[in-house]
Amino acid sequence: MTPTLTTRRLIPRQLTTVSAVSGALDHPRGRRSAPESATHRPTIRDVAAHAGVSKSLVSRVLHDSPLVSEPRRAAVLRAIEELGYRPNAAARTLVRRRSNAVAVLVSDLHNLFLPEVVAGLDPVLSRGGYTTVIVTGKHSEQAELEGLHRVLELRVDGIVCAMARLGRDALLDAARSTALVNLTRAPELPRVDSVVNDDYLGATLAVEHLVGLGHRQIAMIGDTEERAGADRMRGYRDAMIRLGLADEIVLAPGGFTEAGGYRAAAQLLSRRPRGLTAVFVASDLAALGVLDAAVDAGVDVPGELSVVGYDNTPFAALRHIALSTVDQTATKIGALAAEALLARIAQPSRRARRIVIPPTLVPRRTSAPPPTSSDHV
Numbered sequence: 001m002t003p004t005l006t007t008r009r010l011i012p013r014q015l016t017t018v019s020a021v022s023g024a025l026d027h028p029r030g031r032r033s034a035p036e037s038a039t040h041r042p043t044i045r046d047v048a049a050h051a052g053v054s055k056s057l058v059s060r061v062l063h064d065s066p067l068v069s070e071p072r073r074a075a076v077l078r079a080i081e082e083l084g085y086r087p088n089a090a091a092r093t094l095v096r097r098r099s100n101a102v103a104v105l106v107s108d109l110h111n112l113f114l115p116e117v118v119a120g121l122d123p124v125l126s127r128g129g130y131t132t133v134i135v136t137g138k139h140s141e142q143a144e145l146e147g148l149h150r151v152l153e154l155r156v157d158g159i160v161c162a163m164a165r166l167g168r169d170a171l172l173d174a175a176r177s178t179a180l181v182n183l184t185r186a187p188e189l190p191r192v193d194s195v196v197n198d199d200y201l202g203a204t205l206a207v208e209h210l211v212g213l214g215h216r217q218i219a220m221i222g223d224t225e226e227r228a229g230a231d232r233m234r235g236y237r238d239a240m241i242r243l244g245l246a247d248e249i250v251l252a253p254g255g256f257t258e259a260g261g262y263r264a265a266a267q268l269l270s271r272r273p274r275g276l277t278a279v280f281v282a283s284d285l286a287a288l289g290v291l292d293a294a295v296d297a298g299v300d301v302p303g304e305l306s307v308v309g310y311d312n313t314p315f316a317a318l319r320h321i322a323l324s325t326v327d328q329t330a331t332k333i334g335a336l337a338a339e340a341l342l343a344r345i346a347q348p349s350r351r352a353r354r355i356v357i358p359p360t361l362v363p364r365r366t367s368a369p370p371p372t373s374s375d376h377v
Contacts, residue, residue: 042083051079102341103133103151105144105163111256111285112313113330114162117183120334121160128342130157141165148174158341164228179344181337185231188354193340195355197328199228202359203235206280206308206326209361211243214369215278215306219250221264221290222282229256232282232310250276254286261289269297269305277305277370284309284316284325291321291366302368312362322365329357 044062048055053072060068061076068076079085102125106114118134125132135151137144144163148170151159158179161171168189174180175192182194203220210218220236223229233251240249254264261281268276281287287309294301301307309316312327336355344350 042085044085046083047076047079047085050083051075100130101133101154101156102130102158102160103135103154103156104160105135105137105147105151105166107137107144107162107164108139109134109136111283112315113283113311113328116313116330117162117334117337120331121338122334124335124338124342128338137163137165139165145170152177158345160337160341179341179348181341181344183333183337185228188352191344191348191352193344193353193355195333195337195340196357197228197333198356198358199231199328200235200238202310202326202328203232203280204239205359205361206310207236207239207243209324209363210278210280210306210308210367211245213306213367216245217248217250217276218245218278218280219252219268219276220280220282221252221254221261221268221286223253223255223260229282236280254281254289256283256286258285258289258292261286262293263289265290265293266297269293269299278367279305279307281307281309284311284313284323287323287325288315288321291323302366304371306367306370308367316362316364324364324367325362326359327362328359333357
């Protein structure tokens, strides 16, 4: 499976599908007085001739050298604008040994938690002058490896990795050639910084919230295929045992997708094991599937079934959904990851740091006390 590669230019903000970092932006409207030929793109030689200066002086202007008089700098900048000249990013990378590009590797852009992480990355990387290249592995181990190799070939200056299936060896290999910050629950690695949510604690908070409302029959819909899912499932199980509910543990595989959540919930609701009254779901997206399954089964939420998700994605707060969920502050994770990456780029040999962010429980309409025995279906 081939990974999808997009690039996001931070100034101006826009997303464009491209096959490489260079040439990702169209010229802003109205900026060129001379049309660009379909067969000839303006070169540094063209700019020099148009401005009546040498190529070396144009190069100094492009590198913002102070050794250029203001009249000549203005002439070069005017020629660049009139010709619509764009510096060759690949050539600059070879000459300067820097691309000013950072890759963000994600498992799946359909997971709304990940765009929130990117939103946290954007302002920090923008201030550092970086372009972000976003690669999705589409929940495939092979595609994730291909995506990693592809951005390494682009010689990016750094990588923020939120791919769940990349193993220790792949991450270590990448860290040997570029700065890397990991957002998954991979083992601590030398020269690899990490910023993670405490998924175990988040699951504990969800169970404690439901038990505090009076629930005992609490199932979990999730998956151990991804590291975050394994930690959330372990937190659920341990919390249930600690609270004296070991006999009430029900684990239903459903993954992190809406379809997976729907299938798992439909099966649970068709048999209602031991008078099920609450479900903790490993992601908000899967929780949407649970809510749909409840509607189709004629089960009232939260009157008959309480539902708690995980991520606190934007749609969870929508009035008609009002999903109780665990907030792992995605934008904060993104901002801290960007700061750690910039620090790693500046000091490649610095000691690795691991930042663990504690989550919080956000109660909303989908969780309530369980029904009494007289009105429970």
